[in-house]
Amino acid sequence: MKRKNLLQSFNQSRREFLRTTAMLSAGVAASGLLSSAAYAAREKEMNIYCWEGYNSDKVLDPFRREFDCEVKAQGLISDPEAVNQLRAGDTKVWDIINLNNAWGRKQLYPEGLIKPLDKAKFEPLWDMMIPEFKWPYKWAMSDDGENLLGMIQRYGPSGVLVNTDKVSAATLEDEGYDLFLADDFKGRYAVLMYDDWVVMHVAIAAGFSPFRAVTDEELAKYEVLMRKLINNAAFLSDDMNAIALGMINGSIDGSFPGSVYTVSAARLDGNPNLRCVVPNKGPEELGGRAGVRWMELTSLVNNPQLSPRGEDFLQYCYRPETCKNVSFAEGTYNPVGQMGDPRVMALFSAEELDAFQYDTLEADMNKCTDFDIIPDYTRLHDIFSAAVREKA
Amino acid sequence: MNKLSRSADWIDQAEPRKPRKVSRLDRLRDAVRNPGFVAAVPISLLFIAGFLAPLTVVVLFAFMPPETFSLLQVPTLDNFRSIFAGTYYLSFVSSLELATCTVVILLVVCYPLAVAMVRIFGNKGSILAIVLAAPLFVADNLRLMGWMLFLVKGGVVSGTLQTYFGIELDSMLYTFSATLFGLVYIYLPFMLFPMVLGVSMVPPKLREAAFDLGATNAQVLREIDIPLAMPGIIIGALICFILVAGAITEAKVLGGTAVVMIAQDIQKEFTFAQNWPKGSALSVLLIAMGGALSWALFKRVDLDTIFGRK
Numbered sequence: 001m002k003r004k005n006l007l008q009s010f011n012q013s014r015r016e017f018l019r020t021t022a023m024l025s026a027g028v029a030a031s032g033l034l035s036s037a038a039y040a041a042r043e044k045e046m047n048i049y050c051w052e053g054y055n056s057d058k059v060l061d062p063f064r065r066e067f068d069c070e071v072k073a074q075g076l077i078s079d080p081e082a083v084n085q086l087r088a089g090d091t092k093v094w095d096i097i098n099l100n101n102a103w104g105r106k107q108l109y110p111e112g113l114i115k116p117l118d119k120a121k122f123e124p125l126w127d128m129m130i131p132e133f134k135w136p137y138k139w140a141m142s143d144d145g146e147n148l149l150g151m152i153q154r155y156g157p158s159g160v161l162v163n164t165d166k167v168s169a170a171t172l173e174d175e176g177y178d179l180f181l182a183d184d185f186k187g188r189y190a191v192l193m194y195d196d197w198v199v200m201h202v203a204i205a206a207g208f209s210p211f212r213a214v215t216d217e218e219l220a221k222y223e224v225l226m227r228k229l230i231n232n233a234a235f236l237s238d239d240m241n242a243i244a245l246g247m248i249n250g251s252i253d254g255s256f257p258g259s260v261y262t263v264s265a266a267r268l269d270g271n272p273n274l275r276c277v278v279p280n281k282g283p284e285e286l287g288g289r290a291g292v293r294w295m296e297l298t299s300l301v302n303n304p305q306l307s308p309r310g311e312d313f314l315q316y317c318y319r320p321e322t323c324k325n326v327s328f329a330e331g332t333y334n335p336v337g338q339m340g341d342p343r344v345m346a347l348f349s350a351e352e353l354d355a356f357q358y359d360t361l362e363a364d365m366n367k368c369t370d371f372d373i374i375p376d377y378t379r380l381h382d383i384f385s386a387a388v389r390e391k392a
Numbered sequence: 393m394n395k396l397s398r399s400a401d402w403i404d405q406a407e408p409r410k411p412r413k414v415s416r417l418d419r420l421r422d423a424v425r426n427p428g429f430v431a432a433v434p435i436s437l438l439f440i441a442g443f444l445a446p447l448t449v450v451v452l453f454a455f456m457p458p459e460t461f462s463l464l465q466v467p468t469l470d471n472f473r474s475i476f477a478g479t480y481y482l483s484f485v486s487s488l489e490l491a492t493c494t495v496v497i498l499l500v501v502c503y504p505l506a507v508a509m510v511r512i513f514g515n516k517g518s519i520l521a522i523v524l525a526a527p528l529f530v531a532d533n534l535r536l537m538g539w540m541l542f543l544v545k546g547g548v549v550s551g552t553l554q555t556y557f558g559i560e561l562d563s564m565l566y567t568f569s570a571t572l573f574g575l576v577y578i579y580l581p582f583m584l585f586p587m588v589l590g591v592s593m594v595p596p597k598l599r600e601a602a603f604d605l606g607a608t609n610a611q612v613l614r615e616i617d618i619p620l621a622m623p624g625i626i627i628g629a630l631i632c633f634i635l636v637a638g639a640i641t642e643a644k645v646l647g648g649t650a651v652v653m654i655a656q657d658i659q660k661e662f663t664f665a666q667n668w669p670k671g672s673a674l675s676v677l678l679i680a681m682g683g684a685l686s687w688a689l690f691k692r693v694d695l696d697t698i699f700g701r702k
Contacts, residue, residue, distance in 0.1 A: 083665035087461055193649065195426065195664035235566035235648025242540065242645075249546035251563045381665050382478075388651045389482050 009297070018244055024343050030052075042095075046309040048073045048097035049082060049090075051296060053154065053329035062325075069309050077194065077238055079103055086113045086301065094301045095310040101139035102372045104149045104297040109142055114145035114299040117314065123148070125318045128341035132365065139370070150299030151314050153326055154261075154334040157364040158371075159278035159291040161258030163247050165296040169218060169277045175291060176279035177205035180256050181225060183391060189254040190246055192262065193238040197381045200371075201257040202226050207286050210380065211372040223383045229256060230387040241265075241331070247274050259294070260356045260364075264333035268355035276357060278367040291368035295337070320344045326362070328352065335361060428537060447679070453672035471673035480674065483654040484681070490568075490643075490651065491636040494575045495629050498583040501576070502628070506587040506636055507617075511596075521588070525581055532578055536645040539574065540565060543646070566648030574642030583628040590624015591617070623693045630689050634682045654678055 046069055048054060055073035064071050076082045079099045084096065091113055099108070108114040126135040133152050136145060140152050160180060162172050165317040166188075172179055180189055191198060203210035206222040214222070230236070236254050237243055244266040246252040255262065263274040282290030298317065300310045316322055324347040333355045338344045357364070372381065423429055455467040457476065507519040542548045543564040544675060550561035564570060594617055604610050618625070640655035649656070654674065660672030 069421060078663045080666045084461070084663075084666055084668070114526070158562065190648075235650065238644065239646055243649075246563075250564075251545040323486070338632060378667070385657070385665065386479055388649065389479050389657065391650070391652070 003162060015076060029070045042169050042305055042307040043309070045072070045246045046095045046307040046313060047093055047095040048098070048303075048313070049070075049076060049085075049094045050074075050096065050298070051154075053332055053334070054096075054098050054108060054298070055330075056325075056329040058325045059322065059329055062307065062322070063313060069299040071313075073310075078196075080196065082112075083107055086096075087111065090301050091301050092305070093299040093303075095142060095302050095303055095307045096298060096313060098296055099295050100371050101152070102370070103133050104141060105139055105141070106301055106373045108299065109147070109149050109342050112312070113302055114149060115151060116142070116150070117300065119148045121311070121315065122151065125151075125315070128318060128323075128338040128344065130337055130340035133251070133337045133340075149192070151299040151317060152295050152337045153164050153317060153323070154336055155293065155365075156260040156334050157242055157260040157276065157291050157293050157361070157368045158257055159276055159368075160201075161243070161247065161255040161263055162275055163250075163253045163273055164275050165237070165273045166253040169275055171278045173280045176377060177201065177256070177319075178307045180229055180254065181232075182234070185253075187234045189233060189251055189256055190252050191233045191236045191325045192240060193229065193236050193253050194256055194257075195283040195375065195384060196377070197292070197383060198226075198229075199374065199377065199384055201230060202384075203380065204282055204286070204290055204292070207283050209283055209369075210374045210376075211369075212285075212375060214376040214380065219379060219383070222380065223387075226383055227387045227390075230384075231392045235392075236270055236388065239328055244274065247271075259362075261332045264355045264357075265331055268351065268358075270334060272354065276364070278364045280367065282367075282369070287367040289367055291364065292371050293365050293368035298331045319348060324348070327356075330382065435465060450672045450675050450679075454671050454676045456669040456672075458479070458669050459667050464687055471670045472677075474670060474682050475673055475677070480654070483657045484677070485650050486635045486651045487639075487654045487678075490572060490575060490639075490653065491633045493572055494579060494636045495583070497576050497635050498573070498580060498632055499625070499629065502580065502587050503591075503625075504585045506584060506591045506621075509588055509685055510591045520652060521585075528581055533645070536574055536579070540579070540645055543570065558627040566649070567650050571643045571647030575636050575639060577643060578639075579632045582635060583632045586623070586624045586628035587621070588629065590621035593624065594620040626689055626693050630686060630694055633685065637680060637682060 022327075037253075048071065050073060052075045053059065055075045059074060060071050063069065082097065082099055083103055086094070086108065097108070097114060104114060123135060126133075126137075129135075129137070129152070133155075136148075137152060140149055142148065142149055150257075160172065160177065162169065166242075167179070179185060200210045202225050203214070203218075203222055206218065206225050207219045208214065232257075234246070240258075240262040243252070243255045243258070244263050247255070247263070248266060248271055258276055260276045263271075264277060266274050278289065278291035282288050298314060300306060300314070303310075317326060318338060320338070320341065320343040323336050323341075324345045326337075327334055327336045327348075333352070335356050335358065336344070339348075353359075398452075449463070452463050454471055456463060456465050456471075457468050458470055462670070506655055509520055540547075544550075545561070545563035549564065553559040553561055596621070599612055599616055602616055607615070637653075638655050640653055640659060643649065643653045643656060644652050655678075658674045658678070661667045661674060665671075666686050
């Protein structure tokens with residue numbers, strides 16, 4: 001029998017062709033269903049939305065290799081933006097969210113955007129933490145103290161940055177934010193445009209706590225200071241490296257605000273004269289604290305198809321070598337809460353500890369109040385935005 | 393009866409055919425089978441999903457109450473009231489000012505280059521085109537960061553001048569001029585290539601005839617070159633104007649926010665301010681501004697002429 005070629009078979013029996021096509025289509029559809037079922041399991045993938053550092057290959061590559069897992073990471077520069085994205089439905093996208101402390105307890109968990117962790121698995125790991133974060137640490141727990149909302153790792157004080165060759169840290173500690181707001185400091189500093197942090201520090205400079213409702217009188221004082229801060233700045237930037245570069249090349253002497261992480265890389269690179277300084281005196285209602293201390297809370301997103309690798313990743317972050325990699329991720333160096341464990345501390349050299357100002361870290365943290373949600377944020381932020389737009 | 397006569401009989405006997413009544417369904421079927429319709433389906437779907445749908449969401453959000461995240465609310469004009477009561481006009485003015493300056497500079501820079509590429513360099517013009525288009529393969533942010541390192545105090549320019557000539561320069565960044573420089577640099581190809589298209593539409597014989605009739609260079613430029621290249625010039629200017637009006641990175645990276653452009657205000661509303669409706673309202677105003685400008689200009693430009701269909 002003469003064998004048919006493909007074209008002949010196509011021409012001679014359309015019914016046969018249709019049957020074959022239908023079978024092929026069914027096969028493709030079935031394989032699609034199978035692959036979507038495999039996707040649903042998501043054992044080989046994990047997505048993380050985080051501040052810079054956790055998205056570095058230094059942190060993620062060992063995890064990828066060990067768990068044979070595809071990890072996609074996206075960096076963020078705004079807590080509120082990340083919260084909004086989760087609210088808008090991105091809980092389907094992300095497995096891990098890494099934000100500053102208050103968001104988890106005050107907004108993400110009450111709105112059902114993150115999932116509690118298994119306390120039995122994570123409480124023993126808390127033994128590694130420094131005493132300031134001892135179990136049960138407020139910002140890692142739900143309001144009722146029942147649920148563990150995430151892990152605490154990187155932390156730091158936020159005040160202002162200064163080149164100590166130009167202005168001594170002691171002078172800045174004594175004079176406080178007034179030094180930056182004085183006319184003779186005009187054009188000598190940059191404003192780090194992490195909006196909510198600018199708002200918080202200007203409110204504290206104006207003598208009131210940003211973490212409660214603000215009176216009209218306070219708002220008026222805040223506006224005067226905010227406009228002065230913006231108008232007198234050499235430049236405004238959300239690029240902390242550009243600010244550090246400006247301090248190194250001498251085009252500016254400081255930054256308002258600024259945290260240890262903003263200059264830690266530059267300090268390790270031979271510029272120990274760049275320093276984060278927290279003024280000594282703040283509003284009485286904040287216990288005289290002038291700075292704001294932040295601790296990142298890394299949580300599991302309430303993803304309907306949460307990757308099982310999410311919990312693995314959080315446990316992986318407690319390993320001493322991972323703690324060091326998170327602490328010294330590319331471009332930004334920070335202390336980590338797990339430095340309460342001697343195995344973690346042993347991994348840091350004296351130069352590395354000095355990069356994030358370990359000598360004054362505890363003292364600086366004690367001069368700070370905890371980062372919190374700002375109830376009058378809209379009004380305060382509107383004034384900030386208008387000041388930037390109307391910059392003289 | 394032969395075949396011919398038989399067919400003639402058949403013709404005679406046949407009743408005159410009535411014109412078939414074309415129903416709406418038939419017309420629809422014909423339209424769907426039309427190759428033009430079929431060819432337009434992919435781009436139409438892309439247009440609906442990628443442009444119209446998000447645009448509709450933005451427009452709807454603009455009329456939602458401030459600081460809300462749902463479209464299922466009573467519409468309001470509060471966002472527009474708040475925008476007009478505030479100083480957002482400053483950002484619009486800055487954006488329009490920078491867009492106008494950028495377009496003017498690009499017109500002056502790109503026209504001679506376009507003429508050279510079409511009339512002087514001949515085949516080598518395409519090499520120049522590749523060289524000029526090459527930066528498009530590198531992300532804007534990276535190119536701008538490169539310029540930042542080039543212009544910053546102690547960077548390539550000021551460092552070199554200080555090292556070899558003892559000239560101390562301050563930072564050349566964080567000014568209106570630095571922002572403008574960044575915009576001109578980034579958007580140059582978007583002006584140049586439509587302009588090259590426009591210049592290539594000028595028939596050389598027409599220019600020769602004008603010269604033969606005694607026209608001066610200036611007269612040829614004014615009465616032949618520019619009018620005939622005008623469609624390309626207008627398209628380039630319009631593309632650049634709209635892109636610059638919506639730009640943000642140049643003002644942030646090179647400008648140090650010395651100038652706040654409207655796109656930065658929009659970004660802030662969507663991010664730090666957590667106010668999607670106001671961000672949407674600002675976007676609607678920007679889109680309306682760009683749309684009005686495009687409409688006004690396209691009334692004067694015949695796209696068919698540009699694409700050689702006339």
